[in-house]
Amino acid sequence: MSSVAEFQQSLSRSDTESTVTTPEEFASTLADVVDRPAVGAALPFDAVDLDDAPVTLNPTPTQLREAKTGVTAARLGVASLGTVAIQSRAAGDELVSLHPETHVVVVRERDLRPDLEAAFDWLDDRFDDGERSFVLATGASATGDMGALVEGVHGPEDVHVLVLADDE
Amino acid sequence: MSKTDELDADAIRELLRTEGDGIKENTRHFNEERYERIEEVGSETHERYRSEARQVKEDAIERLPELVERTTAAVEDNGGTVYVADDAADARRYVRDVVDEDDAESVVKSKSMTTEEIELNEALDASGVDVWETDLGEFVVQIAEEGPSHIVGPSLHRTREDVTELFEREFDTDERLDTAEKLTAFARDYLGERIEDADVGITGANFVLADSGSIALVTNEGNARKCASVPDTHVAVAGLEKIIPSVGDLHPFAELISRAATGQHIPQYLSILTPPVDTPTVDFDAPDEAGFGGSDADREFHLVLVDNGRREMRDDDDLRETLYCIRCGACANSCANFQSVGGHAFGGETYTGGIATGWEAGVEGLDTAEEFNDLCTGCSRCVNACPVKIDIPWINTVVRDRINRGKDPGFEDLLVDGLVPDEETAGTPLRKRFFGNFETAAKLGSATAPLSNAVASAGPVRAAMESLLGIDARRDLPSFERTTLRDWASDREAAVTDPRRRVALYPDVYTNHVQTSRGKAAVRVLEALGCEVVVPDVGGSGRAPLSQGMIDTAERKAEAVGETLGDYVDRGYDVVVVEPSDLAMFDREYERLVDEDVHRTLSDNSFELFEYVYGLLENGADESVLTAGDGDGVAYHSHCQQRTLGLEPYTEAVLDRLGYDVLTSDVECCGMAGSFGYKTEFYELSMDVGETLADQFADAADERTVVASGTSCLEQLDSLLAPAPRHPIELVDPGA
Ligand code: SF4
Numbered sequence: 001m002s003s004v005a006e007f008q009q010s011l012s013r014s015d016t017e018s019t020v021t022t023p024e025e026f027a028s029t030l031a032d033v034v035d036r037p038a039v040g041a042a043l044p045f046d047a048v049d050l051d052d053a054p055v056t057l058n059p060t061p062t063q064l065r066e067a068k069t070g071v072t073a074a075r076l077g078v079a080s081l082g083t084v085a086i087q088s089r090a091a092g093d094e095l096v097s098l099h100p101e102t103h104v105v106v107v108r109e110r111d112l113r114p115d116l117e118a119a120f121d122w123l124d125d126r127f128d129d130g131e132r133s134f135v136l137a138t139g140a141s142a143t144g145d146m147g148a149l150v151e152g153v154h155g156p157e158d159v160h161v162l163v164l165a166d167d168e
Numbered sequence: 169m170s171k172t173d174e175l176d177a178d179a180i181r182e183l184l185r186t187e188g189d190g191i192k193e194n195t196r197h198f199n200e201e202r203y204e205r206i207e208e209v210g211s212e213t214h215e216r217y218r219s220e221a222r223q224v225k226e227d228a229i230e231r232l233p234e235l236v237e238r239t240t241a242a243v244e245d246n247g248g249t250v251y252v253a254d255d256a257a258d259a260r261r262y263v264r265d266v267v268d269e270d271d272a273e274s275v276v277k278s279k280s281m282t283t284e285e286i287e288l289n290e291a292l293d294a295s296g297v298d299v300w301e302t303d304l305g306e307f308v309v310q311i312a313e314e315g316p317s318h319i320v321g322p323s324l325h326r327t328r329e330d331v332t333e334l335f336e337r338e339f340d341t342d343e344r345l346d347t348a349e350k351l352t353a354f355a356r357d358y359l360g361e362r363i364e365d366a367d368v369g370i371t372g373a374n375f376v377l378a379d380s381g382s383i384a385l386v387t388n389e390g391n392a393r394k395c396a397s398v399p400d401t402h403v404a405v406a407g408l409e410k411i412i413p414s415v416g417d418l419h420p421f422a423e424l425i426s427r428a429a430t431g432q433h434i435p436q437y438l439s440i441l442t443p444p445v446d447t448p449t450v451d452f453d454a455p456d457e458a459g460f461g462g463s464d465a466d467r468e469f470h471l472v473l474v475d476n477g478r479r480e481m482r483d484d485d486d487l488r489e490t491l492y493c494i495r496c497g498a499c500a501n502s503c504a505n506f507q508s509v510g511g512h513a514f515g516g517e518t519y520t521g522g523i524a525t526g527w528e529a530g531v532e533g534l535d536t537a538e539e540f541n542d543l544c545t546g547c548s549r550c551v552n553a554c555p556v557k558i559d560i561p562w563i564n565t566v567v568r569d570r571i572n573r574g575k576d577p578g579f580e581d582l583l584v585d586g587l588v589p590d591e592e593t594a595g596t597p598l599r600k601r602f603f604g605n606f607e608t609a610a611k612l613g614s615a616t617a618p619l620s621n622a623v624a625s626a627g628p629v630r631a632a633m634e635s636l637l638g639i640d641a642r643r644d645l646p647s648f649e650r651t652t653l654r655d656w657a658s659d660r661e662a663a664v665t666d667p668r669r670r671v672a673l674y675p676d677v678y679t680n681h682v683q684t685s686r687g688k689a690a691v692r693v694l695e696a697l698g699c700e701v702v703v704p705d706v707g708g709s710g711r712a713p714l715s716q717g718m719i720d721t722a723e724r725k726a727e728a729v730g731e732t733l734g735d736y737v738d739r740g741y742d743v744v745v746v747e748p749s750d751l752a753m754f755d756r757e758y759e760r761l762v763d764e765d766v767h768r769t770l771s772d773n774s775f776e777l778f779e780y781v782y783g784l785l786e787n788g789a790d791e792s793v794l795t796a797g798d799g800d801g802v803a804y805h806s807h808c809q810q811r812t813l814g815l816e817p818y819t820e821a822v823l824d825r826l827g828y829d830v831l832t833s834d835v836e837c838c839g840m841a842g843s844f845g846y847k848t849e850f851y852e853l854s855m856d857v858g859e860t861l862a863d864q865f866a867d868a869a870d871e872r873t874v875v876a877s878g879t880s881c882l883e884q885l886d887s888l889l890a891p892a893p894r895h896p897i898e899l900v901d902p903g904a
Contacts (some may be wrong), residue, residue, distance in 0.1 A: 062455040081434050088445040094397050120419040125417050132380050132442035135898035138434050141390040147328025148348035155390025
């Protein structure tokens with residue numbers, strides 16, 4: 001199985017939707033999955049950006065609070081688990097990925113790693129480069145503390161992953 | 169939030185009634201999920217991570233002083249502050265100072281057992297700061313003003329209905345909060361506002377990474393992420409033992425922690441943060457200012473490393489392992505007693521479940537550990553559950569021994585002291601010495617049977633036993649056989665002339681004095697399969713005294729058994745053991761009690777009875793000499809320690825091969841656990857645990873023969889289900 005297919009399978013196991021897209025189709029795919037109003041953190045990628053997307057970058061606290069969707073990048077995807085790595089950046093990825101009901105997360109195919117062991121090798125390298133704050137997020141936020149499993153607690157209730165296919 | 173009530177029958181009965189159902193349902197659910205996830209990842213892989221994790225912790229605790237220095241240097245280099253607090257008061261004072269200097273009026277917290285240990289909330293409260301627990305389970309116990317009942321799920325004892333009632337009353341809500349969804353939404357919104365208003369966020373740290381000055385936080389709800397990112401001041405409070413060297417060392421723990429805790433492959437959120445982080449703070453006081461409120465406040469980070477007894481634990485050879493604990497709660501979930509009463513009985517000031525004894529003894533003292541230590545029966549079901557391979561039953565035993573030694577002897581103790589052949593100090597409680605010296609009672613019982621049995625079951629004697637020894641009068645007492653197994657065997661002619669193997673059948677105290685029939689069946693089966701069988705003249709394994717925390721006595725017994733059985737092994741005999749708890753002694757506990765080579769000899773050459781029979785059949789022995797099943801139904805309960813050793817499948821396999829239709833129970837323990845079920849204050853708990861087993865067999869018992877491997881299990885099944893259940897060897901006995 002290709003790592004994209006495995007990644008998507010793992011995502012669906014954790015009740016997470018996913019869509020594979022290309023740099024060309026990215027803008028329209030994103031517009032389809034974003035529920036407005038939306039906030040975003042600028043993507044650290046060359047091939048795509050959020051400049052013309054229906055999202056507010058560097059939002060006000062009110063916009064952050066009222067946004068239905070938050071769009072951020074993930075620096076890494078773990079194929080076996082459907083996990084993504086959100087970096088704590090000045091663009092506010094941590095806040096944008098956490099506060100709105102839906103988190104739309106963009107991960108590049110080339111950033112997929114097979115499993116957690118490979119993810120930690122990757123992290124080790126990032127730490128060496130001085131990038132040292134990440135959240136490994138898997139699925140929606142959840143609790144069992146109220147007597148049954150409920151999704152959407154302090155974090156998003158829904159997560160939608162956009163996988164950006166590598167150029168051929 | 170402390171609870172210092174001594175455990176008594178009334179307190180346990182009340183907890184069984186009020187909290188038992190919630191705890192049972194939740195812990196068993198965690199257990200099932202854990203078993204499933206481990207199966208998915210594969211036991212070999214899982215074991216590899218366990219070994220790696222154990223290794224990392226052993227090294228880290230060994231190098232703790234150096235790692236504390238490295239952590240301090242790294243955090244300071246990043247722009248944060250590290251404070252090493254000697255004790256709880258010191259830690260409280262430091263955090264209060266940070267909060268004061270910030271002029272903070274309110275603080276939000278994510279779940280942290282260490283802040284509970286140092287009673288931080290009370291301290292902040294007292295200085296007029298609003299403190300909010302944002303983990304929903306912690307929020308529930310905060311509102312209810314009670315202590316957590318479980319390390320991972322603080323409100324595990326509460327049902328949804330309970331919480332509905334609590335919230336509706338406490339918050340006087342207009343709408344009904346009668347579903348988990350509505351409760352969650354209410355709590356999220358309520359706490360969301362508290363987080364927006366908070367001046368300081370306090371979190372724990374599941375791990376601290378020395379090289380980079382990072383912390384790792386495990387949550388499912390996302391509350392720790394908010395507490396660490398919204399307010400501009402972040403205080404992380406962690407025990408000193410949380411430090412590991414670097415991010416690479418985190419990998420095995422990332423694999424293990426949620427699988428062990430809740431049966432998830434990975435938590436929803438594993439944050440690895442190196443504060444102060446680049447995430448902008450959010451200024452909700454400037455709601456319409458772009459850039460998250462446009463605050464230019466610098467982030468402030470304090471890491472409080474709490475000693476509070478940990479450095480002393482590190483120097484203590486028996487308690488040190490406690491520091492490897494990653495607080496996953498698996499030892500609680502896998503514990504049958506815990507499943508029934510939860511952490512409000514099975515726990516101390518802060519910590520709950522099996523490992524709580526180690527933690528409470530280390531951070532609070534023996535008095536606190538004593539309040540619940542006796543709830544550990546040594547069944548060992550937690551041993552394989554623990555992701556860092558802590559020998560939890562051993563820690564419980566050592567602490568029990570220390571508690572015994574701390575007692576001042578009373579008059580009757582001094583009287584008894586000369587009469588019992590043990591190695592204990594005079595203050596060791598009388599009842600413990602009675603159970604610990606059961607072998608002496610059994611010898612006397614057999615020598616004077618049937619008179620001893622008649623006397624023991626007489627009303628006045630039972631009443632005296634109850635008041636003097638706390639032996640519950642509702643329990644049937646074992647009935648001693650006049651002719652012991654050894655007597656019987658020594659009168660027998662050698663039956664096998666050209667033996668396939670030579671067996672020394674270990675006559676444990678019960679098989680020798682009480683359930684001699686299973687011993688005789690074992691001899692006949694082994695002989696039928698072509699073995700020479702001898703029953704050596706050897707005493708108790710030390711299991712009985714060990715279970716009472718009488719380690720010196722156990723050690724003396726173990727040395728004697730090691731010597732005698734070692735001789736047999738040297739002369740070419742295999743040691744075959746009927747009682748699983750004694751086999752577990754040879755295999756596990758003797759490592760701590762006898763010389764290394766003696767332990768290795770015994771552990772390599774001892775076999776559980778059916779394990780041995782299985783081996784004989786696999787190697788060509790003729791199974792047709794045994795009594796076949798012809799499709800007969802059997803309901804089989806293995807023994808807790810037998811399952812821990814992975815020996816349950818042999819009985820199933822042999823019975824299966826002989827044509828029996830076997831149904832096996834999957835409960836963690838029968839609840840009797842040696843002397844435990846006899847004790848007055850634990851009788852009802854023991855029966856409650858036993859009910860689970862009885863329920864599993866209730867339908868089957870009419871059509872199937874009930875069999876069990878352990879003595880205690882047989883007694884428990886006898887009182888709960890079917891009279892006179894048997895050991896499985898009696899089914900296949902050709903001479904029966
Ligand atoms: S002792 Fe082991 S099983 Fe128990 S909480 Fe600690 S790590 Fe988990």
